[in-house]
Amino acid sequence: MAATIKDVAKAANVSPSTVSRVLSDNEKISPETKERVLNIVKELHYHPNITARNLVTKSTRTLGIVVPNEAEDLFKNPFFIQVMTGISKYSQKNGYFIMYTFSKSEEDSLKNIKSYARGKIVDGIILLISRKNDKCIEYLKRINFPFSIVGRPENTKDVIWVDNDNFNAMYNAVDRIVQKGYTDVAFIGGSKEMNMSNDRLDGYKHALKTHGIVADENLIVENPNFSEECGFESMKKILDYRIPSAVVTTDDILAFGALRAMHEILHYTIPIIGFNNTPLASYQNPPLSSIDINSEELGYYAAKLLIEKLENKEMTNTHFIVETNFIER
C-alpha cells in the first residue's frame, strides 16, 4: 500500500496539516520541519492522492476535449492531432491533465459533454468544432460550464474561441495570385456547414472584387466534405466548363484531388493553392502551395484561454486569432 499523508505526518512527528502545507509550499513553515518532512516524503515515496485532493478542492485540474466524428473523415488531415498536441503542451506546462473522447455524432458529443460536466470530472471543455445551432455550445452555455472552441462559433457572444482569420488568409492568397497575373481564379470549397468555409469563400470573392474582377459562379464549386474525390470531381466540373488560370481550394486534400484531375484530363497543371499545409503538400507533384493555419497553436491558445478563465485571470480577450502563413512552393 502506498503511503498516505498520515503516514508521513506520523513519521515526521507532525500533523497532516503540516505535511500538506509543506507540500503546497507557500506557507509559513519553519525550515527545519520543512526539511524533515521533505525527507520523510522522499523516504516513503509519498505522492498525494489526486482524487482526494480533487474532492476537497472541488477542482480536477483536468480539461476535456471533445473530438467530433468528422475527425474520421479527416484522418488524412493531421489537423486534430496537431490541435491536441497544442492543447497538451500548454496544459502540461500549467499542471493540467487532459481527457478526450471521440464522438460519433452531435448527440454523442452532447452525451459525452454531459458526463464530463455533470460528473465534475473536468474543470473545462474544449470543443474541436462548432456547428450551426450547436447543441453542445448551447448546453454548455446554459449550465454555465467553462469551455473554449477551436473555430469561430456562429454567435461569439460569451464564448471563448480561437481561430484563424480565414477571410483574410484567403483574401491575401487570391490577391497575391491575381497580382501575378492569374486573374481567372477558380474556387473549390468543402463543407458549407462550417463557418470557415464561408469565410474563405468570402475572402476569395472580395479579393476578386478588389481587383475589379467579377466572380464567375461556374468557377466556384462547393462540396459536402473535404475529400480527395470531391476535389477531383470539382476540378473536372470546372475543366468541363473552362480552363481557369489558377485554382484556390479550402483544403489540401481537395487540392490533391484537383491536381489529379489536372494530370488526368489536362495532362499539365495550372497553379493551385491548398489550405492547412498538410505535411504531404510539399511532396505533391508539383509541390503544392498552401496556407498554413498553425493548427498546433490553435490548440495551444484554446487551452490557454480556457485555463485563464478557470483561474479567474482577468482576460484581456475572449478570443484569439492565430496567424496563417502562405507557403509558396
Add this chain to the structure above:
Amino acid sequence: MAATIKDVAKAANVSPSTVSRVLSDNEKISPETKERVLNIVKELHYHPNITARNLVTKSTRTLGIVVPNEAEDLFKNPFFIQVMTGISKYSQKNGYFIMYTFSKSEEDSLKNIKSYARGKIVDGIILLISRKNDKCIEYLKRINFPFSIVGRPENTKDVIWVDNDNFNAMYNAVDRIVQKGYTDVAFIGGSKEMNMSNDRLDGYKHALKTHGIVADENLIVENPNFSEECGFESMKKILDYRIPSAVVTTDDILAFGALRAMHEILHYTIPIIGFNNTPLASYQNPPLSSIDINSEELGYYAAKLLIEKLENKEMTNTHFIVETNFIER
C-alpha cells in the same frame, strides 16, 4: 449548487445508502422506493460526483495514454490518431474515461507515467511505443502498475501487448510479388530502433530465401526515421547501384519519397509497396499498393486487454495479433 446524494435522500425520505443502491441497481431495493428515488433524481438533475466515488472505490475507471514524441515525426501518419480512436471506442463502450499526454522524450514519458500512476489518477496505462530497454516498461513492471503496449516489446514476459504480425505481413507481400515475377526486390526500411522494423526486414529476407533468392545487401537500405526524404534518398542510392524490378518499404511515407525519386530519376515507375495504408496512398500516382495494419484495431484491443486485466477477467491471452491486409492498387 448541484444536488448531492444527500439532497436526493432527503427529498425521497430515504438514506443516502438507499439512493446509492438504487443508482448502482443490483441490490434488493423495493420497486416503490426505487421508483420514488429515481423520480427525485430526475427532478433534481442529480448526477453522482465521480471524484467522490473514485475516492472510496479506489479506482477512477480512467485509462492513461502516453503518446511519444516520435509522434511528431508522424503527423504525416494517421497512425496515432487512429490508435487513439480505437482506444476511445472500446473504453467508452465499457464506461472508461481516457487521459492522454504527449511526451517530448523517453524521460518525459516516464515523468508523465509517474504522475499518472503515483497520483492514482488512472487505473491503467497504454503505451503507444516500445523502445529498446524501455524505461517506462521497466518502471511500470517494477511498481506493478497495469499497462498495455501497442507494438511488441523486446521482452514479452508479463506484459500485455497488441501488434500486427509484421514478419508475416512483409513475408506475404514479398512472396506475392516474387510470384508475379518480380524477383529483384529492393527494401527500404525506417528506424531500426523499433522492433517492427526488424520483423519486417526479416520477413522480406525470409521470403526471398524461400524462393531461393539471395538477398543483395546493396538493395537493402535502412534509415534513421520514416520520412519522405529518407525514402527519396534511399531510392536514389538504390538506383545509383542498379534498377531493381520492385521495391518494398516499411512505411507509406518512405514509399512516397521513393516514388518521387523514380519520377525524377527514372522518369517511370517500378512496382512499389508501402506499409500502413495511409489514406493518401490511394491518391499517389500511380496509386500505392500498401499493407493495411488496422491501426484502429490495435488501439481497440490494447484497451480491451488492459480493461480485462483491470477487471480481473480471466485472460485467455496476454497479447493479441491484429490482422494485416494487403491492399493491391
Add this chain to the structure above:
DNA sequence: TAAAATAGTGCAAACGTTATCATAGTTTGG
C-alpha cells in the same frame, strides 16, 4: 408456533486530502 432465514433499509465509518479556526509560544510596541 417458535426458530430461522430473508428482504429492505439505515447508521456510521472510511477514502485521503485541504482549509478554517484555535492555540501555545514568541516577539514587538508604547
Add this chain to the structure above:
DNA sequence: CCAAACTATGATAACGTTTGCACTATTTTA
C-alpha cells in the same frame, strides 16, 4: 512590562460517495 501581534503548528470539519454491519419486519421452515 503588559497587551498586542505574530509564528508555527495542531485539531477538526468538511468534500460526496460506497459499503459492511446492524436492525426491523416479514416470510419461510420444520
